[in-house]
Amino acid sequence: MIRAQRTPSPADAGRRVYRLLIVDDSNIVRRRIERSQHFEDLQVVGTAGNGLDALEVFAATDPDVVTMDLTMPRMDGIECIGRMVELKPSVRILVISALADKATAVEAMERGANGFLNKPFSDRQLNEAIAELMRGA
Amino acid sequence: MHRSRSFGRAPLLTVGVGLALALSLGVVLLAGFRLATELNGSVVALQTASSLQTYPADISREIDTLRERLEVRTYAGRALDDLRGTTTRLDDGLADLARASAADPVALRAARDSWARFHRELDPVLAFSGQPYRDSDTAGSVLSTAGRAHFMHVRRAQLYAARHAQALREELGKVVDGLRSSASTAALRLRGLLLGGVLAALMLALLAVHLQIAKGREERSAREAQERTRDILRTVREGFFLLDSGHRIGPVWSDALRRMFGREDFAGLSFQDLLQDLVPPATLATALKYVNLLWGDRAHENLMKSINPLAQLEITTESERGGKETRYLQFDFHRVMGPKGVQHVLCAVGDITSSVLLARELQDSQSHASAQLDLLIGLTRTDPLQLGSFLDTADAGLRLVNAIMKEPARGDGEFRRKIDGLMRELHSLKGEAAALELTSVAERLHALEGLVEACASKAELSGADFLPVVLKLDELLAHLQGVKEIAGRLMLTREPQPLGESGSIGAALESLAAQLSREHGKPIRLELAGLAQVPAAYARTVKDCLIQLLRNAAVHGIEPTDQRAARGKNGTGLISAKFAATPNGYELVFEDDGAGIAADTLKRAAVRRQLISEEEAAAMDTRAAMALMFRPGLSTADGVSMDAGRGVGMDVVARGLQSIGGRIGVATHPGRFTRFRITLPAADRATGAVA
Amino acid sequence: MLHEQELRIFVEGTTNFFEVAAQQPATLGSPYLAEVPPPLHEYTGVINVSGKREGVVYFTAPKAMLAVLLMKMQETDFSHDTMRDLVGEVANTISGNARRDFGGDFLISVPSVISGEAAAIAPKAGARSFIIPIHWRSHSAKLVVSLG
Missing domain, CATH: 3.30.450.20 (PAS domain)
Structure with missing residues (x-):
């Protein structure tokens, strides 16, 4: 079903390269996500440390996949997710957060996030989650 | 799904078979009717043709008779009439055959041509009318002039008949043969058609039977599947x-x-x-x-x-x-x-009751083992004097916690009043434990804090909700007892470390800053000044306050390195705490060069925590919004980590300062800095520095 | 370390008694810890526990509470012996619950009864006691769990 929503891009003709944006206010986590993704068809196009910056980078880089922290200064992840989905309904967003409060996690999903990964996470969990995200529902 | 599809297929097939049956029946009937009509025509024609076959011979004979009559001068009219009748019948018969078109047209045409020639020879004979005889005296009856001509015509016809009757008969025979063969062909085709129709019907009937059986089998297997599903649903544990x-x-x-x-x-x-x-x-x-x-x-x-x-x-x-x-x-x-x-x-x-309980037991024993190790590592790193001081503080703090618990309570309100006090006390102890890197203690305090917080979210509080709290408290006290024992043994073997430049407050802050920097991946430089001058009476409060401010600054204030770079800031975050005497008392300025605090963020957080309504938030000016951070229960961090986000913190700072007559003010510029200015009244300077 | 489940079983045994015997549930007050248990009320039902855990669990209640409880139970005899019987019953219920729910892990004694405020029960050495106030109507009793 998600697949049907995928907007075709010129790259579809050959091998599709997914563009990844990493949003997290922690340097360590950002670097970890950058390091741990081993997908040939995934390319990090930008990183941001808060919601407002993330929207700027989002507009500039047009990513297909976003990893999103919820706890961030300036604009939190929930609001940021809503804006991104408005801007580009086909974007796929993986929330990566240490959030213990499931109501907020579900709210993030309601705003349009496609999946949720708990911090702390292993490289394997992260890779699996991103693979799942790219595969479609 | 399997079921619905196969049931959907069956009626379609049945309809198909029925249609095929009707169609083939129609074809057989229609073709059969045509073939039967054809066959009927052939048979009638065959009868006609067969009867025609004798006519040439009849005609020959009748001509013979006519000649004989004419020769012996007897009455010949009758013979001529016979000949006329036969001729007419042959004419009619051939015309019928031509009309019926069942006969082979070539053979028929040959026969008709031959007959037409024959007929031409007969015509003068047949055309005769009147008397052929005239009575003569000499010879009796003789042929009249017309009779002679007639006789001549008869003789010529006889001659033609003798020569051609056989041929005509044979040609009629050919027509008969053709008709016979076409009739037998039609009969054969009819038989074939009937046989084919019967076979087709038979096959369709077989197919119908097969489908019926298959459908029955499907229904049976569907029923069996249903039964199996029922069995599964009856026995499965989930x-x-x-x-x-x-x-x-x-x-x-x-x-x-x-x-x-x-x-x-x-x-x-x-x-x-x-x-x-x-x-x-x-x-x-x-x-x-x-x-x-x-x-x-x-x-x-x-x-x-x-x-x-x-x-x-x-x-x-x-x-x-x-x-x-x-x-x-x-x-x-x-x-x-x-x-x-x-x-x-x-x-x-x-x-999953048993697995939950098992996991819990496992975790208990595991955390016990790892706690021992953590404890040892933490203790070897900790300055024994600081540790001793912490243990005393913890002892006093937990006594206070237990005293709050002991306050009699019956209704929800009385229980709820305990929560703030418990949270404040535990949070401040946790801050100190983390500053000393006593992870095992800090984790337990964190867990205890979580249990108290869980109480806050319950609808109607009763004593039962506090049972986990008191159990955890017991465990924490037992753990601290263990810490004391180990620390006692360690202190015997270790020399006390010299105190840092800025006294124990400074050392605690340095250690905490290093830890936060490591955990959050943010380079931080801490500038401290004048902390050694903090009067003993204020030492505990100032220390608690600075720990909290440092925590907030490191977690929320200082941005990640790349963001700082994007803003043109130095990659290392700068946090400073400067304490100085003033004419009226003391001033403590705490500052970070981080992201600042946005009034909107505070308002949103307060609305989400239901501390204020949307309307109130909209009406609030920046100053009032800033004051929100000192309200209990507000935190801008959504996550709950050891370092921030519990919803207490700034209110602890504010209350602590209030209790010693201090005041706190905040100035911030989004994207640039946050500065807290704390003023304290003059205290008895004679008590001197520190703790 | 005492598990929550274990503590709850003792607590529920006590509150169950009020609910069943007097058709009026008792509520829990704020639980706390004590190194030296608080003084006893007039009547106290005690069970001794051994096995996986060792120590005492007791229910101590003032005379006034027991008197109202007896009234609610349609009793007309408010003598000293009846009061003793009553706290004995409470202790019995607690030990019954505990036997049922703990199975063989715990050895639980037949309850004994102590009367008089001057009496004292030695808590398990080295263990803090859990004090759980039990409120019923306008009265308060205490459940003390002292296990090591």
Whole structure:
């Protein structure tokens, strides 16, 4: 079903390269996500440390996949997710957060996030989650 | 799905077979009718042709008779009439054959041509009328002039007949042969057609029978499958049911549900009604939203399991022995896809009580072992004097906690009043434990804080809700006892370390800054000044206050390195704490060069925590918004980590300062800095520095 | 370390008694810890526990509370012996619950009864006691769990 929503891009003709944006206010986590993704068809196009910056980078880089922290200064992840989905309904967003409060996690999903990964996470969990995200529902 | 498809196919096939049967029957009948008509024509023609075959001979004979009569001068009229009749009949017969068109046209034409020639020879004979004789006296009756001509015509016809009658007969014979063969061909075709029709009907009948059997077999196997499904649903230990888009339970569910929920009326029951009495309203609301996500097309089923609010649901049920028992249920949700997207949501409910309890025991023993190790490592790093001081503080703090617990309470209000005090005390102790890197102690304080916080979210508080708190408190006290014992042994073997430049407050802050910098991946430089001058009377409060401010600055204030770079700032965050005497007392300025605090962020957080309404937030000016940060229960961090986000912190700072007559003010510029200015009244300087 | 489940079983045994015997549930006050248990009320029912855990669990209640409880139970005899019987019953219920729910892990004694405020019960050495106030109507009793 998600697949049907995928907007075709010129790259579809050959091998599709997914563009990844990493949003997290922690340097360590950002670097970890950058390091741990081993997908040939995934390319990090930008990183941001808060919601407002993330929207700027989002507009500039047009990513297909976003990893999103919820706890961030300036604009939190929930609001940021809503804006991104408005801007580009086909974007796929993986929330990566240490959030213990499931109501907020579900709210993030309601705003349009496609999946949720708990911090702390292993490289394997992260890779699996991103693979799942790219595969479609 | 398998069922519905095969049942859909059967009627279509039956209709097809019926149609084929009707069609082939129509073809057989139509073709049969045409063939029969054809055959009938051939047979009639054959009869005609066969009877015509004798005519040439008849005609020859009749001419012979006519000649004989004429020769012996007897009455010849009768013979001539016979000849005329036969000729007419042959004419008519051939015309009939030509009309019927059943005969071979070539043979028929040959016969008709021959007959036409024959007929021409006969014509003068047939045309004769009148008397052929005249009576003569000499010779009796003689031929008249016309009679002589007639006789001549007869003789010529006789001569022609003798020569050609046989040929005509043979040509008529050929027509007969043709007709006979075409009749037999038609008969053969008719027979073939009938045979084919019968065969086709037979095959169709066989097919129908086969289909009927297959359908029966399918129905039987569907029935068997249903029975097997029933068996499974009866015996399986998990509870299974399907939810439709209206969150109602479908008619098929497993018997285990009966045991788990103690009811029978699952079919048609709404998911909400099922959980209403078992789940707190907030969790239920989240659970319903969660299930709704599965009906949408954005959420990935596998990527939302970790936020399933019903992944481990604690319920209290009547046990078989009559008492109450706590059980843990795990709800698992799966999309069931149909041709038009999500058709149902399959819900599997497992009783995970034993595994939960086992995991808990394992965790207990594991955390016990790792706590011992952590403790040792933490203790070897800790300055024994600081440790001793912390243990005293902790002792006093936990006594206070227990005293708060001991305050008699009966109603919700009295219980609720305890929460703030407990949170403040525990939070401040946790800050100190973390500053000393006493992880095992800090973790326990963190857990205890979590338990108290859990009480705050309960609807109607009673003593039972505080049982986990008092148990954890007991465990914490036992743990601290262990720390004391180990620390006692360590102190015997270790030399006390010299105090840092700025005294123990400074050392604690340096250590905490290093730890936070490491954990959050943010380079931080800490500038301290004048902390050695903090009067002893203020030492504890100032230390608590600075620990809290440092924590907030490192976690919320200082941006990640790349963001700082983007803003043109130095990659290393600068945090400073400067303490100085003033004419009226003291001033402590705490500053970080981080992201600053946005009034909107505070307002949003306060609205989300329901501290203020949307309307109040909209009406609030920046100054009032800044004051929100000192309200209990506000934190801008959504996550709960050891370092921030519990919702206490700044209120601890404010209250602590109030208690010693101090005041706090804040100045901030988004993107540039946050500065807290704390003023303290003059204290008895004679007590000198530090703690 | 005492588990929550274990503590709850003792607590529920006590509150169950009020609910069943007097058709009026008792509520829990704010629980706390004590190194030296608080003084006893007039009547106290005690069970000794051994096995996986060792120590004492007791229910101590003032005379006034027991008197109202007896009234609610339609009793007309408010003598000293009846009061003793009553706290004995409470202790019995607690030990019954505990036997049923703990199975063989715990060895639980037949309850004994102590009367008089001057009496004292030695807590388990080295263990802090859990004090759980039990409120019923306008009265308060205490459940003390002292296990090591």
